[in-house]
Amino acid sequence: MNQVDKLLANINTFIQKAEESAEDITEILPDDIPELQDLPGLVEEFEKLTAKFLRQQRKFYLDAFKAFISKDDELTLETMLNYFQSNLFAADEFVALYGVEAAAFLTLTTKGLAKVIMESIDKDVPFQTLSKKTTDWITSWSDELAEIMQLNTHKAIEFELIEAIQNGESIQQAELRLKELPEFDRKRARATARTEILTASSQANWESFMQSPAVEGKKWKHSGSKKSVPRPTHVAMDGEVVGVDELFLVDGEFGMYPRDTTFSAKNRVNCGCVIGPVVNQDIIRLSPEEKEEIRQQVLVELNEE
Numbered sequence: 656m657n658q659v660d661k662l663l664a665n666i667n668t669f670i671q672k673a674e675e676s677a678e679d680i681t682e683i684l685p686d687d688i689p690e691l692q693d694l695p696g697l698v699e700e701f702e703k704l705t706a707k708f709l710r711q712q713r714k715f716y717l718d719a720f721k722a723f724i725s726k727d728d729e730l731t732l733e734t735m736l737n738y739f740q741s742n743l744f745a746a747d748e749f750v751a752l753y754g755v756e757a758a759a760f761l762t763l764t765t766k767g768l769a770k771v772i773m774e775s776i777d778k779d780v781p782f783q784t785l786s787k788k789t790t791d792w793i794t795s796w797s798d799e800l801a802e803i804m805q806l807n808t809h810k811a812i813e814f815e816l817i818e819a820i821q822n823g824e825s826i827q828q829a830e831l832r833l834k835e836l837p838e839f840d841r842k843r844a845r846a847t848a849r850t851e852i853l854t855a856s857s858q859a860n861w862e863s864f865m866q867s868p869a870v871e872g873k874k875w876k877h878s879g880s881k882k883s884v885p886r887p888t889h890v891a892m893d894g895e896v897v898g899v900d901e902l903f904l905v906d907g908e909f910g911m912y913p914r915d916t917t918f919s920a921k922n923r924v925n926c927g928c929v930i931g932p933v934v935n936q937d938i939i940r941l942s943p944e945e946k947e948e949i950r951q952q953v954l955v956e957l958n959e960e
């Protein structure tokens with residue numbers, strides 16, 4: 656394996672282990688990749704921030720719950736549910752606050768990864784800046800992520816209150832249900848932080864391949880974890896090459912890279928496949944100035960929209 660393929664395989668291994676294990680994230684980093692040393696720290700910090708925002712959100716709902724009880728002795732859980740649905744959910748600030756933090760994390764991580772990936776592809780064209788296409792994508796995905804998380808929290812709250820009503824539970828029992836909601840806990844923060852490294856890594860691959868003049872395509876490489884039986888459809892993809900900005904066709908489905916969210920679960924779950932850059936040696940041999948000029952042209956195009 657050449658240097659860049661080895662690096663990409665190591666990033667992939669790190670992400671998979673981070674997603675699967677409960678271990679301290681600094682323990683699972685391959686030690687022979689000093690360039691990735693910042694990654695666990697970033698992920699850990701994002702996990703802490705995510706946990707903080709989930710705790711704040713939990714407090715917002717529990718405080719509102721208590722305040723509502725104190726106003727009305729005749730209160731029923733039905734009126735409480737109605738109050739959540741028609742007032743509190745709309746006043747929840749999670750999306751606005753968390754979207755910004757998620758964008759900051761994705762920006763730092765994507766930049767960090769693009770830096771090491773571009774360095775290993777061609778030292779003459781080091782990473783300088785993310786294209787507008789990527790920064791726009793980070794902004795929109797961060798908002799979407801925050802919205803999905805908030806929607807799931809609201810659904811979980813509704814579910815618990817409806818359950819409490821149907822079981823004829825007391826106000827206190829309903830309050831306990833809210834207090835113990837897993838949507839507010841550290842595990843969710845951890846899972847979110849670790850999953851989002853994959854997002855950053857995929858985008859960093861795309862950005863690095865686009866900005867590296869010598870990269871003409873991306874190649875699918877089958878690789879599976881020892882635990883899972885290899886999918887014949889993914890084994891068949893091994894060696895497939897498409898343009899950097901083009902989609903792979905896997906098992907009847909299209910995606911930009913392995914585990915793309917556009918694939919259905921059967922093609923995403925436990926997939927350990929990676930992509931590598933297809934490098935044109937004639938372009939690698941051009942002068943640094945010529946290559947820089949090509950990169951600048953690409954950036955102009957990516958910054959246009």
Ligand SMILES: [Zn+2]
Binds near residue numbers: 877878925926928
């Ligand atoms: Zn696969």
